Amino acid sequence: MPDQNTDPADDPMGTEVHSAFATPTPNLASMESEQLVEREQLEPEDPEDKDNLEDRDDRQRERARSLWQDAWRDLRGNWIFWVSSLVIVFLVIVAIWPGLFTSTSPLACNLSNSLQGSSSAHPFGTDNQGCDIYSRTLHGARASITVGFFATIGSVLVGAVLGGLAGFFGGWWDAILSRITDIFFGIPLLLGAMVFLTAIDSHSVWIVVAFLVILGWPQIARIARGSVITAKQQDYVTAARALGAGNSRLMLRHILPNAVAPIIVVGTIALGSYISLEATLSFLGVGLAPPTVSWGIDLSNAVQVFRNAPGTLFYPAAALSITVLAFIMLGDAVREALDPKLR
Amino acid sequence: MGRYVIRRLLQMIPVFIGTTFLIFYMVYALGDPVNAMFAGKAVDPAVAAQIRHQLWLDRPLWEQYLHYMGNIFQGNFGTAYNGEEVTTLMGTAFPNTLKLTTVAFSIECVLGILLGVFSGLKRGRFVDTLVLILTLLVISIPVFVIGLVAQYFIAVKWHIVDPSVAYGSPWQDLILPGAVLASVSLAYVARLTRTSVAENVRADYVRTAVAKGLPRRRVVTNHLLRNSLIPVVTFLGTDLGALMGGALVTERIFNIQGVGYYLYQGILQQNSPTVVGFVTILVIVYLVANLLVDLLYAVLDPRIRYA
Numbered sequence: 001m002p003d004q005n006t007d008p009a010d011d012p013m014g015t016e017v018h019s020a021f022a023t024p025t026p027n028l029a030s031m032e033s034e035q036l037v038e039r040e041q042l043e044p045e046d047p048e049d050k051d052n053l054e055d056r057d058d059r060q061r062e063r064a065r066s067l068w069q070d071a072w073r074d075l076r077g078n079w080i081f082w083v084s085s086l087v088i089v090f091l092v093i094v095a096i097w098p099g100l101f102t103s104t105s106p107l108a109c110n111l112s113n114s115l116q117g118s119s120s121a122h123p124f125g126t127d128n129q130g131c132d133i134y135s136r137t138l139h140g141a142r143a144s145i146t147v148g149f150f151a152t153i154g155s156v157l158v159g160a161v162l163g164g165l166a167g168f169f170g171g172w173w174d175a176i177l178s179r180i181t182d183i184f185f186g187i188p189l190l191l192g193a194m195v196f197l198t199a200i201d202s203h204s205v206w207i208v209v210a211f212l213v214i215l216g217w218p219q220i221a222r223i224a225r226g227s228v229i230t231a232k233q234q235d236y237v238t239a240a241r242a243l244g245a246g247n248s249r250l251m252l253r254h255i256l257p258n259a260v261a262p263i264i265v266v267g268t269i270a271l272g273s274y275i276s277l278e279a280t281l282s283f284l285g286v287g288l289a290p291p292t293v294s295w296g297i298d299l300s301n302a303v304q305v306f307r308n309a310p311g312t313l314f315y316p317a318a319a320l321s322i323t324v325l326a327f328i329m330l331g332d333a334v335r336e337a338l339d340p341k342l343r
Numbered sequence: 344m345g346r347y348v349i350r351r352l353l354q355m356i357p358v359f360i361g362t363t364f365l366i367f368y369m370v371y372a373l374g375d376p377v378n379a380m381f382a383g384k385a386v387d388p389a390v391a392a393q394i395r396h397q398l399w400l401d402r403p404l405w406e407q408y409l410h411y412m413g414n415i416f417q418g419n420f421g422t423a424y425n426g427e428e429v430t431t432l433m434g435t436a437f438p439n440t441l442k443l444t445t446v447a448f449s450i451e452c453v454l455g456i457l458l459g460v461f462s463g464l465k466r467g468r469f470v471d472t473l474v475l476i477l478t479l480l481v482i483s484i485p486v487f488v489i490g491l492v493a494q495y496f497i498a499v500k501w502h503i504v505d506p507s508v509a510y511g512s513p514w515q516d517l518i519l520p521g522a523v524l525a526s527v528s529l530a531y532v533a534r535l536t537r538t539s540v541a542e543n544v545r546a547d548y549v550r551t552a553v554a555k556g557l558p559r560r561r562v563v564t565n566h567l568l569r570n571s572l573i574p575v576v577t578f579l580g581t582d583l584g585a586l587m588g589g590a591l592v593t594e595r596i597f598n599i600q601g602v603g604y605y606l607y608q609g610i611l612q613q614n615s616p617t618v619v620g621f622v623t624i625l626v627i628v629y630l631v632a633n634l635l636v637d638l639l640y641a642v643l644d645p646r647i648r649y650a
Contacts, residue, residue: 179354183361185581186626188588194610195369195618276485280592283487284607299488307495317488324483 068257074337081333087326095141104135106293118311125311128301136298137315143294144320146205147212148275148327154213156267159220164259166221167228168251174225181218189215193281203289208281212274223266227259234258261338268331272324279320295320344641351637355630366622367408370615411616415623421616423609429620432605437624439512440601443593444586446514446521447528451586452579455529459536459575460568466541474537478530486589490523490596507598520597524590528582535578539571546570572643580636584629 075081094101109131116126124133166177196211197203231237232255240254275295281287282296283303290297298316306313395401402410414421420429462474481489497519498506508516543549544567552566591603602621609617 179357179361182354182358183365186358186362186584186629187365187622188585188625188629190591191588191606191622191625192366192369194591194607195366198610199369272483276483279485280487283485283592284595299485303491306491307499313488313491317484320485321480321483325479328479328483 071334071337075333078333078337080329081337084326084330084333087322088330091141091145091323091326094138095145098135098138098142101138102132102135104132106131106136106139107291108132124315125309127298127309127312128305133298133311133315136293137295137319139293140295140298140316141319141323143205143288143292144275144278144296144323147208147278147288147294148271148323150206150209151212151216151274152267152271154209155216155220155270156263158213159217160224160260160263162217163221163224164228164251164255167225168232168247168255177221177225181221184215184218187215189277190280190284193277194284194286197281197286203287203292205288205292208278208287212277216270216274219270220263220266223262224259227262228255231255231259261335265331265335265338268327268334272327272331275320275327276324348634348638351634355634359626359630362626363412363619363623364408367411367615367619368404370610370613370618371404371407411619415620420620420623423614423617429616432617433620433624436600436602436605436621439599440587440590440594440603442512442514443517443521443524443590443599443601444583446517447525447586447590448579448583450522451525451529451532451582454525455532456536456568456572456575458529458533460540460563460571462533463537463540463544463571464563466537471537474533478533481526481530486523486527487592487596489526490520490593493519493523494596510600512599512601517599520593520599523596524586524593528578528586531578531582532575536571536575539574540567543567543571569643573640576636576639576643580632580639581629583632584625587628588625 109126109129111129118125124137127133127136162177163181166174192215193211196214197207200207237250237254240250245254278287278294279296279299282294283300285300287296288294295316299313299320302309302312302316392401400407411421418430420433423429423432458474458478462471465471494506497503504519505516508520548570549562549567552562557566587602590599590601591607593599594601594603595607602625606618606621608614609621
């Protein structure tokens with residue numbers, strides 16, 4: 001039979017122990033969670049441990065850990081978490097104190113040095129205007145990370161509050177909010193960006209942040225609404241309500257801690273995509289504008305010259321991709337740790 | 344089913360009005376189109392007033408909006424400020440973008456689902472890891488960088504295709520731009536399919552199908568895939584609208600005179616009939632695609648029934 005000549009590891013119905021947890025309903029939010037499945041610990045970690053498995057279980061039961069303690073225990077052992085966190089910490093340091101790593105000003109440009117290859121004075125070479133690419137790449141971290149960070153905080157706050165309230169109270173408020181999020185989903189993102197940002201003369205970081213918050217919060221609101229509705233139906237909420245807990249206590253003490261996990265995960269991943277979006281907006285000529293130094297501006301300047309000087313495109317693109325990658329992987333790791341189905 | 348469709352269509356109305364009004368308002372906020380028409384040159388106030396009156400620009404915003412929408416439902420999308428009918432512009436722009444989107448969407452569906460199924464079935468193996476790493480890389484690089492680099496290597500350096508798309512957008516020219524446009528969505532489709540397949544591979548119905556002695560191909564296509572495709576179809580549906588709007592960047596890199604090109608021009612010239620007209624069509628496409636997706640659920644999964 002064709003099914004039986006494959007080796008057991010390949011066979012889905014093989015000897016593997018099956019998870020005790022029901023298969024979760026697949027949805028859009030599980031997009032980044034593909035590694036979840038195989039991370040499940042279906043066998044005891046240590047063969048020697050098999051004998052005292054029950055002892056260990058008893059020891060673990062002595063002290064009930066919260067979801068967050070559990071998550072932290074999980075994260076501590078995950079190298080992806082550590083690598084991406086280290087990269088992010090490094091990036092934040094570069095964003096705050098770029099002067100630590102270079103003494104060259106990103107705006108000290110000399111046209112006679114235009115498009116030079118790497119040298120001891122300019123390790124990454126120079127761009128079209130004769131600016132030092134190494135220095136511009138380091139200084140560009142600030143604008144890009146500021147945009148990503150504050151756009152995420154803003155859209156998470158607005159989205160979580162509005163979506164969470166809609167999920168909690170339901171009714172007409174929920175209906176209106178759902179239609180409003182539909183409206184924002186209907187506008188193609190780049191198109192809205194073109195119109196909105198052309199209408200505004202200023203091209204500061206905060207304008208771009210404001211725009212990303214305006215178009216970004218509906219996504220978070222949908223997820224917040226969904227997870228609050230799920231949390232609201234749990235028995236512990238009914239129990240707390242039966243004990244006389246008020247709405248604000250229910251929301252803050254019982255629903256928030258249990259509904260916040262997916263929002264954090266989506267927020268981390270959104271942060272990466274906002275940084276990428278900022279670059280695309282600069283490419284279209286509506287994002288940040290000089291003298292701000294950002295990876296997006298450098299990339300859009302490189303468009304004309306990168307065929308002769310690949311470094312102009314490569315270094316800012318690499319910095320941007322590493323940043324986005326770090327945030328996506330951090331989001332993945334946190335998602336894995338927070339998903340109780342996987343323990 | 345019929346009642347469900349009607350309810351969904353009714354729900355679309357406020358969304359349609361809201362989205363178009365929002366865009367209408369944003370274009371209105373771009374500034375006075377009369378100034379843009381004369382490219383900043385001094386205009387005779389009487390002439391300016393005359394033009395404003397003709398274009399309904401001297402009325403309140405809501406009146407302008409109602410007037411505009413009333414015309415749209417009679418098939419009149421108005422005239423761009425350079426005298427061309429917006430419907431004529433659409434006639435040249437939409438076929439190009441539609442072709443590009445079709446190419447991108449086909450690549451996305453076929454390649455994305457194939458890669459996803461393949462790596463989902465072989466999870467933990469080399470192929471799987473490779474697909475995961477590659478898709479993560481594609482997601483982390485902005486599309487325009489992918490586009491520029493692909494254009495440089497494939498078209499300029501190796502001469503495999505032309506770097507720019509010829510007039511009329513022949514299909515063979517659109518393969519590279521289509522692949523670039525599809526790249527990020529393809530990565531998402533592959534990952535989504537993989538997750539879904541990897542979850543469902545352990546489901547009882549797959550075990551049953553295998554136990555019945557069905558050939559592996561039939562288990563995968565009829566039992567596993569059909570059940571795994573629901574989240575993928577959701578994503579594909581919302582992505583269709585995003586692809587048409589997101590073609591802006593790809594069209595610019597590969598010099599395709601599609602929707603993105605005309606919209607870009609329209610925004611720069613503050614040409615509200617063009618911008619709002621094109622966006623209206625895009626919004627309708629998006630809404631209809633979402634409705635179709637929801638109806639497709641019932642086809643894919645007979646357990647889902649609409650009352």
